[in-house]
Amino acid sequence: MPSNAIQMILSRQLADSLSVPVFLVDPEGNLLFYNVPAEAILGQKFEDTGPMPVGDWGTNFFPFDEDGTPIPPEGLPLVQTIHTQVPAHRTFWIKSLSGDSINISVSSIPLIGRDGDFCGAMAIFWNNKRNL
């Protein structure tokens, strides 16, 4: 497997040092890395899963909107950023491992290198402390 771009490697180092969940995806939407706080959302450890295709990670935490309608992967900010290469933000609900519904906000940004190459995206999840 070829090396990741330096922007992605440094983003992982940043994510490793944060206490908020962070996801990193490549330009195809494959989940390359998620930090320890994000493991609680996915219910899996990165060291166990390794990278995951978008079809797997995008549905693992059962995202749904205010009406209870499931959000498909293409409705998630991170997937939108992959498609548009611009930042995206959305507040929605996910199912926690304990079965609670948690209201979260997700902000995603494109990772664009110094040479202008789009090398993926980063998303930060924020728990709004509204549980159902």
Next chain:
Amino acid sequence: MKVKLHGTRGSYPVSTAQNQKYGGNTPCVEVTEGRQRIIMDAGTGILGIDFGAYQDSDRIDIFLTHLHMDHIQGLAFCKPLFNPNQKIVIWGPADSEESLKTRLNRFLSPPLFPIPLRDIPSQLEICEMPNQAVEVGPFRILSEYISHPGPTLGYRVESGGKVLTYMPDHEPTIGRQGLYPEDEWVSGFDLAANADLLIHDSQYDAGEYQQKFGWGHSSLDMAVEYAERTGVKKLVLFHHDPNHSDAQLDEMFRAIVQNRSLDFSVEMAVQGAEIAV
């Protein structure tokens, strides 16, 4: 390939009685294959190059890793730059905001230097490294951005079936204990993988590094771990801290190799040394 170390010191040049063994010039490495040559970085070491020798080509190719002063400060006084018949190609990292030429011009212009870049008499061409290999004579040169403040390239030079990897300024992980377990998450891994010779940053001892996270440099331990991980055949520890005397560098080297079983050779970079690859 032959690799000559003209400058091995990091940060700024030194010239004291305590720095004679390893040398005081800042980074510059001359790589030759037969009578063809490329030059890596243009620190004050470049002033020691005999530009009249080993030269079949009508041009001089200089590959800059980045534009920190210790890697370019010899450029302004490099004699071929003032020969109107000399073609010189300077390669270096791209940046999203300004061209390589614009950034170099900040140094090669008043008030830092009396002659603006446009008035340099040689036939000067300034090229940003592309995302693919560059071929110069027998050399095939690949580059990648690596972990160091500001746009910084590492280089992989292939010639005659041999590989030189040059990473004079590199902090592969920042304040983290050890490299990531997956190769694709190791800065510059593809450049260094299985190289016959790796020239790598080793500015600090382990204690100093604890105080200098994010400054962009490695400890000797980190360089050795990086060489082990990438499977190189020989490691040259480079970019010596200007505050380290010969005696200190001797002791740092002794500490890093004692009681350690390595399956590659390792040595300290010595100004003027020639290494056959």
